[in-house]
Amino acid sequence: MPAFEPQDPEYEKRVRESFGRQQVMQAIGASLTRILPGTVEIVLPFRGDLTQQHGFLHAGIISTIADSACGYAAYSLMPADAAVLTIEYKVNFLSPAQGDRMVARARVTKPGRTVSVCTCDVFAVTNGRERIIATMLGTLMTVREREGLRG
Amino acid sequence: MPAFEPQDPEYEKRVRESFGRQQVMQAIGASLTRILPGTVEIVLPFRGDLTQQHGFLHAGIISTIADSACGYAAYSLMPADAAVLTIEYKVNFLSPAQGDRMVARARVTKPGRTVSVCTCDVFAVTNGRERIIATMLGTLMTVREREGLRG
Amino acid sequence: MPAFEPQDPEYEKRVRESFGRQQVMQAIGASLTRILPGTVEIVLPFRGDLTQQHGFLHAGIISTIADSACGYAAYSLMPADAAVLTIEYKVNFLSPAQGDRMVARARVTKPGRTVSVCTCDVFAVTNGRERIIATMLGTLMTVREREGLRG
Amino acid sequence: MPAFEPQDPEYEKRVRESFGRQQVMQAIGASLTRILPGTVEIVLPFRGDLTQQHGFLHAGIISTIADSACGYAAYSLMPADAAVLTIEYKVNFLSPAQGDRMVARARVTKPGRTVSVCTCDVFAVTNGRERIIATMLGTLMTVREREGLRG
Numbered sequence: 001m002p003a004f005e006p007q008d009p010e011y012e013k014r015v016r017e018s019f020g021r022q023q024v025m026q027a028i029g030a031s032l033t034r035i036l037p038g039t040v041e042i043v044l045p046f047r048g049d050l051t052q053q054h055g056f057l058h059a060g061i062i063s064t065i066a067d068s069a070c071g072y073a074a075y076s077l078m079p080a081d082a083a084v085l086t087i088e089y090k091v092n093f094l095s096p097a098q099g100d101r102m103v104a105r106a107r108v109t110k111p112g113r114t115v116s117v118c119t120c121d122v123f124a125v126t127n128g129r130e131r132i133i134a135t136m137l138g139t140l141m142t143v144r145e146r147e148g149l150r151g
Numbered sequence: 152m153p154a155f156e157p158q159d160p161e162y163e164k165r166v167r168e169s170f171g172r173q174q175v176m177q178a179i180g181a182s183l184t185r186i187l188p189g190t191v192e193i194v195l196p197f198r199g200d201l202t203q204q205h206g207f208l209h210a211g212i213i214s215t216i217a218d219s220a221c222g223y224a225a226y227s228l229m230p231a232d233a234a235v236l237t238i239e240y241k242v243n244f245l246s247p248a249q250g251d252r253m254v255a256r257a258r259v260t261k262p263g264r265t266v267s268v269c270t271c272d273v274f275a276v277t278n279g280r281e282r283i284i285a286t287m288l289g290t291l292m293t294v295r296e297r298e299g300l301r302g
Numbered sequence: 303m304p305a306f307e308p309q310d311p312e313y314e315k316r317v318r319e320s321f322g323r324q325q326v327m328q329a330i331g332a333s334l335t336r337i338l339p340g341t342v343e344i345v346l347p348f349r350g351d352l353t354q355q356h357g358f359l360h361a362g363i364i365s366t367i368a369d370s371a372c373g374y375a376a377y378s379l380m381p382a383d384a385a386v387l388t389i390e391y392k393v394n395f396l397s398p399a400q401g402d403r404m405v406a407r408a409r410v411t412k413p414g415r416t417v418s419v420c421t422c423d424v425f426a427v428t429n430g431r432e433r434i435i436a437t438m439l440g441t442l443m444t445v446r447e448r449e450g451l452r453g
Numbered sequence: 454m455p456a457f458e459p460q461d462p463e464y465e466k467r468v469r470e471s472f473g474r475q476q477v478m479q480a481i482g483a484s485l486t487r488i489l490p491g492t493v494e495i496v497l498p499f500r501g502d503l504t505q506q507h508g509f510l511h512a513g514i515i516s517t518i519a520d521s522a523c524g525y526a527a528y529s530l531m532p533a534d535a536a537v538l539t540i541e542y543k544v545n546f547l548s549p550a551q552g553d554r555m556v557a558r559a560r561v562t563k564p565g566r567t568v569s570v571c572t573c574d575v576f577a578v579t580n581g582r583e584r585i586i587a588t589m590l591g592t593l594m595t596v597r598e599r600e601g602l603r604g
Contacts (some may be wrong), residue, residue: 021204053172053302059218061236064211086210088441090241090392090543092570094563110547117545137590139390151204155321239592241392241543243419245412260437261396288439290541323506353475355604361520361539366513388512392543453506
């Protein structure tokens with residue numbers, strides 16, 4: 001895995017500010033636990049009110065933290081005046097999303113001027129042990145020209 | 152689009168009961184508005200606390216209703232004693248998720264004994280006008296043997 | 303399904319010329335059988351030398367015609383000086399690819415200035431009867447600035 | 454990345470025999486260059502007759518080798534009497550597929566009794582230097598019951 005050089009030295013601040021504006025992260029109780037150039041980690045403690053019919057966290061909630069992790073991994077490498085949008089993603093669900101908390105770890109596979117590609121693995125942590133529960137492959141877009149879009 | 156014959160005549164009741172156990176649907180305020188064999192519609196009114204950094208609904212929340220719509224479209228064609236699990240899905244985000252409410256309409260492309268494939272289009276409704284904002288292609292699994300898994 | 307207005311009235315000629323330069327289409331024996339704004343059909347007669355281990359056409363060969371169909375569906379709506387590149391696609395394989403010939407029918411879901419989204423259904427035709435065997439959801443990019451890229 | 458224990462000690466022979474029956478591999482000139490439990494590598498020398506309109510290898514041809522690499526990575530961990538089928542895959546195309554040869558390296562992310570998930574990175578090799586050009590995330594199925602399906 002190559003190391004990436006951020007275009008904007010203030011990348012961490014920019015990512016934290018944008019994450020802070022994602023109201024859904026507060027709603028579900030997710031927090032940003034690690035930011036490096038091209039790498040982002042988000043943690044979500046288990047909550048019974050976010051579950052599907054079998055008592056596991058809903059696939060869409062897993063996608064929510066994985067998408068934000070991918071988006072901010074890509075965003076960390078973008079220029080200071082850019083915004084990031086998700087073009088698409090695909091997620092495979094590998095095991096039931098149950099445990100004390102979920103950890104989504106994303107990294108950039110290929111940064112691009114317009115299009116970046118990221119992957120994210122999501123792990124369930126139970127009593128300190130990690131087990132992979134999902135993996136995402138997604139495509140993010142650098143948006144510059146739209147007024148009113150920050151971050 | 153072919154019409155599907157449900158294996159279980161009680162399919163609608165079975166879908167409604169399972170949906171009722173998806174606690175995340177209550178948490179985000181989504182409701183089940185249409186069930187036919189192989190077709191399910193879920194509606195989500197816009198809520199500011201579910202948004203991303205630009206004030207649009209988060210891609211993961213759109214995925215949440217689209218995944219449940221796909222899952223229940225597939226589940227409506229499954230035998231009475233089956234449970235449904237999401238193997239994977241891919242979603243393209245076509246336009247910002249803003250509007251009065253979001254409507255996810257899923258239908259089964261190919262039902263299968265073990266694996267079913269579904270698509271879901273998600274529309275934003277503003278003043279009664281619909282605009283497509285996302286499209287999902289997903290793979291669902293019929294699970295029979297696992298004890299303790301209902302629906 | 304909305305009708306699309308092509309930006310370039312010569313779209314059909316442009317698609318045919320670009321398809322003619324795809325040497326792999328000749329190598330596998332595929333032909334372009336229908337072009338409308340935002341819609342393209344490609345036909346591939348069955349050939350034993352393109353099969354996988356069970357004697358069905360290989361999934362990658364099905365992807366080859368589906369990707370070209372999606373690409374040209376998107377390309378038919380692009381301006382005259384644009385080139386098209388595939389960003390990514392996802393394909394579900396629904397039934398074994400066997401029959402007299404395969405027909406890939408693609409249409410644009412959402413055209414965009416930079417990014418377009420298309421779907422393609424692939425059918426196996428046996429004694430004049432069609433059966434769906436695969437479905438693709440893909441993302442295409444309009445490229446303008448790269449010199450040397452035609453079509 | 455965990456090491457996997459094959460269920461069938463003859464896995465390598467089984468993979469080689471099945472690959473040998475994939476006629477499309479001979480047609481495009483691909484060869485199997487590495488087999489380990491859960492890991493497979495396939496090499497494809499560049500050929501002008503497999504190109505798209507810009508002279509790069511067609512995305513579908515890249516998918517062909519990546520799909521076989523994923524399929525055989527999963528197959529290497531399956532029981533001796535199983536066959537493997539591709540349920541679906543998604544591929545991102547990261548750079549033009551040009552170079553002396555393409556190398557597809559697949560590994561199993563999660564083996565399963567019925568469903569396995571694999572990833573494959575594809576590299577273009579030019580004068581001995583590798584550059585990533587595509588990445589696949591796919592879902593494979595273990596098939597036991599269908600008569601007549603070998604490998």
